[in-house]
Amino acid sequence: MLIALTSLASAVSIAGLDCSSGAYTLSTCEAVNEMGASINSQYGTTVVDEGSANSRLTFTWLYEQLEDMRVSTLESGSCRTDGAFQGWHAGLYDGNGWSGMVDFGLPSSGTLDRKLHLASGVVDGVTVPMIGDRASSYNAKQVWLNTFNATDWDAGVFVRIQGRKGLYATLYGPCDAGIDPQVGFEDWYTGDLSAAQGRCTELSWDFDDGTLQGWTVEQGSIGVSDGTGDIAYSAPYYLRHQPFGSRDTFHTTSLVRSPFFTIHPDHTISAQMNGGRAEGTSNATSTPGSFADLAGDTNGATPGIHQMGVALALADDGWAAILQSTLNQTDVFELNTFDPATIAALAGQPVRLDFYDSFQGSWGWTGIDDVALTCP
Ligand SMILES: [Ca+2]
Numbered sequence: 001m002l003i004a005l006t007s008l009a010s011a012v013s014i015a016g017l018d019c020s021s022g023a024y025t026l027s028t029c030e031a032v033n034e035m036g037a038s039i040n041s042q043y044g045t046t047v048v049d050e051g052s053a054n055s056r057l058t059f060t061w062l063y064e065q066l067e068d069m070r071v072s073t074l075e076s077g078s079c080r081t082d083g084a085f086q087g088w089h090a091g092l093y094d095g096n097g098w099s100g101m102v103d104f105g106l107p108s109s110g111t112l113d114r115k116l117h118l119a120s121g122v123v124d125g126v127t128v129p130m131i132g133d134r135a136s137s138y139n140a141k142q143v144w145l146n147t148f149n150a151t152d153w154d155a156g157v158f159v160r161i162q163g164r165k166g167l168y169a170t171l172y173g174p175c176d177a178g179i180d181p182q183v184g185f186e187d188w189y190t191g192d193l194s195a196a197q198g199r200c201t202e203l204s205w206d207f208d209d210g211t212l213q214g215w216t217v218e219q220g221s222i223g224v225s226d227g228t229g230d231i232a233y234s235a236p237y238y239l240r241h242q243p244f245g246s247r248d249t250f251h252t253t254s255l256v257r258s259p260f261f262t263i264h265p266d267h268t269i270s271a272q273m274n275g276g277r278a279e280g281t282s283n284a285t286s287t288p289g290s291f292a293d294l295a296g297d298t299n300g301a302t303p304g305i306h307q308m309g310v311a312l313a314l315a316d317d318g319w320a321a322i323l324q325s326t327l328n329q330t331d332v333f334e335l336n337t338f339d340p341a342t343i344a345a346l347a348g349q350p351v352r353l354d355f356y357d358s359f360q361g362s363w364g365w366t367g368i369d370d371v372a373l374t375c376p
């Protein structure tokens with residue numbers, strides 16, 4: 001009876017790796033087992049099987065590929081120094097596109113551009129235009145690298161199952177701030193990413209879902225506003241001093257930061273701005289080189305620069321350029337654009353936007369909306 005049960009079990013399939021055996025890196029092993037189960041479930045029959053005649057359709061092969069990637073990119077510190085990834089993303093592709101699941105249960109799907117080796121897609125109903133826009137490959141090594149922005153990646157392997165159908169199994173996460181995943185994954189990928197790097201990718205934030213859309217409030221009193229108290233706001237939500245009633249009076253210096261992104265020489269970077277000029281009713285009288293040059297609060301007696309604006313911050317936090325309203329003192333928005341030559345000179349660099357306010361007084365507030373990187 002015991003023999004019969006054992007042979008029956010091995011004849012059906014082997015469900016996965018024994019992650020507790022000590023032979024595997026636990027996080028990678030568990031991710032591979034979960035991905036294999038998810039892919040089998042999505043396909044509707046067993047394709048990832050330790051007993052498969054195709055060695056690439058086994059848990060062991062997937063583990064070896066993804067562990068090699070983890071060690072050579074994450075543990076080596078070329079992408080991230082603590083060796084960890086955030087989660088997994090796995091699914092199926094065919095001649096028309098791809099669909100899969102993210103580890104925490106989000107469905108994803110999209111299309112493939114086989115000529116450009118680019119993938120676009122939708123995750124949980126939200127269009128993710130950046131998937132593969134900077135890099136996406138299924139090269140001879142059968143690896144797939146997507147870079148979403150200047151820090152976030154999704155990378156792993158794909159395997160043909162039959163005809164034009166196949167599976168993909170990837171890990172995802174961020175590189176350390178300031179490390180471009182296209183650089184961090186270069187040695188593992190062993191391919192030319194320059195063509196993908198040459199593509200201009202549009203990106204924008206309108207805050208119209210009432211959230212910061214990935215921007216972070218570091219300090220101070222700027223938040224997402226629905227325009228309450230501001231008579232002529234042009235859109236449902238934007239970023240502004242909160243609450244509006246205290247807009248011209250004393251506050252701790254405010255700083256709100258965008259996610260990192262990488263500049264392309266063809267990018268135009270602009271923002272709709274309303275409220276006061278750089279110094280309320282006046283234009284800027286000095287140029288801060290970084291956030292550290294600002295006063296800690298808006299009291300005129302506090303040492304440092306008192307000003308409002310949007311700075312283009314480099315990975316070392318230095319400010320390469322500043323966008324400030326010079327025509328305003330109005331609730332109506334106007335479009336302000338960074339100097340194109342300054343943007344072109346920063347091509348390839350990971351940067352982010354710092355929206356700051358260390359000024360108080362008449363028109364002592366500024367609002368921003370529709371912050372956008374556009375391409376020709
Ligand atoms: Ca808006």
Ligand SMILES: [Ca+2]
Pocket residue numbers: 241247248251298357358359360364365
């Ligand atoms: Ca202010």
